[in-house]
Amino acid sequence: MLNVGIIGASFARNAYLPAFEHIEGATVVALASGRIDSAKAAAAPYGIAHVYDDWQKMLEGHALDLVCIATPTVMHAPMTCAALAGGAHVLCEKPTAMNAGEARHMLDAARAAKRLHMIDHELRFNPTRARMAEMIRGGDLGEIRHVNISNIGASWADPASRPRGDWWSDASMGGGRLGANGSHQVDMLRWWLGEPAAVIGQALTIVPDRVDAKTGEAWTATADDLSYFTLEMQSGALAQVFMSGVAAANMGNETQVFGAKGTLTLSNSDEKLYFARAGDSFADISVDDPNAGLEGLNKGIWNVSVLAALQELVAAIKEDRELQRGASFVDGLRNQMVLDAVIASTASRRWEALDMSGAA
Structure with missing residues (x-):
């Protein structure tokens, strides 16, 4: 039996804990959160007796085989390295770290400890997106020429929509749309198309002046609420990503992949995948996730896909083997290099070259 510890209550409650109910041979023995009431509330329905408001005490108090980390980004590197030093394998949420230097340190620590390492880019385990990967690599679309991805929502549009102290709005904590959503988009594009060669883009704070809805206190957001970038892939394809949380209406996530022989479209509003060969009409080729109907799993591709990961x-x-699927800390480092380059491009206002050869 594998002993599992979780740091971070929110995603544990939504995804990790329901998923572990369906995994034989692994049991969650301890859970830590910054607030003990949050830890208790998440742990109680699953009979987890050991709860903490100090993650270090949790690691010190248990012999853990696996630690799952779902905390503000600023804590990813120290928590990962501490868990590895204690002998645990690690699943870490995205974005990997505050910067590529931290991501490299996490990878080096995992290799030195000879422990498995995974970044929770769970959409690699979504059957629909896996089919897209297979079709791209199998040549169904021909040469990929360009990809368009848009993720547009209204959840950050109202200045009172985020509470004071919200870490997602704090750049020093690793918040922002680029890390929250952009890391997933970069990982998806790398999975589908191979490595990028250069990037240009911006990470912007469109609504910095905010107010706490409960207290009326004014505060300033420092993390990006709108980001966009264009990747030039080594294959020659162009991939454009636009992400906004400050639109007046939600328009969701739309993905379009354009090849010389065919086109794929996917909308998260209905999770329908459509394919059209050159000259033909679009046909529904969606793939159902067999885990979606399992008892206890929360709805949505993010929560469901975590189970397979x-x-x-x-x-x-x-089985004492390497990962056969999923994003490792190598992928996490390479994704982080792209995010760092978008930040650099925001300042330089020019293309930033990407050299992935040393990130292995």
């Missing part, structure tokens, strides 16, 4: 990681640990 954890199943692969737990199986690899038990």
Whole structure:
């Protein structure tokens, strides 16, 4: 039996804990959160007796085989390295770290400890997106020429929509749309198209002046609420990503992949995948996720896809093998290099070259 510890109550409640109910041979023995009431509320429905408001005490108090980390980004590197030093394998949420230097340190620590390492880019385990990867690599679309991805919402549009102290709005904590959503988009594009060669873009704070809805206190957001970038892939394809949380209306996530022989479109509003060969009409080729109907899993591709990711990681640990699927800390480092380059491009207002050869 693998002993699992979780740091961070919110995503544990939404995704990790329901998923572990469906994984044989692994049990969550301890959970830590910055607030003890949050830890208790998440742990109680699953009978987890050991709860903490100090993650270090949790790591010190248990012999853990796997630690899952879902905390503000600023804590990813120190928590990961401490868990590895204690002998645990690690699943870490995205974005990987505050910068590529921290991501490299996490990768080096995992290799030195000879522990498995995964970044929770769970959409690699979504059957619809996996089919897209297979079709791209199998040549169904021909040469990929360009990709358009837009993620537009209204959740940050109202100056009173975020509470004072919200870490997602604090650049010093690693918040912002670029890390929250852009990391997933970069990982998806790398998975589908291979490595990028250069990037240009911006990470911007459109609504910095905010007010706490409960107290009326004014405060300033420092993290980006709108980001966009264009990746020039080594293959020659162009991939454009636009992400905004400050629109007046939600328009969701739309993905379009354009090849010489065909086109794919995917909308998260209905999770329908459509394919059209050159000259033909679009046809629905959607793929159902067999885990979506399992009892206890929360709805949505993010919560459902976590189960398959954890199943692969737990199986690899038990079988003493490398990961066969998913994003490792190598992918996390390469994704972080792209995010860092978008930040650099925001300042330079020019293309930033990407050299992934040393990130292995």
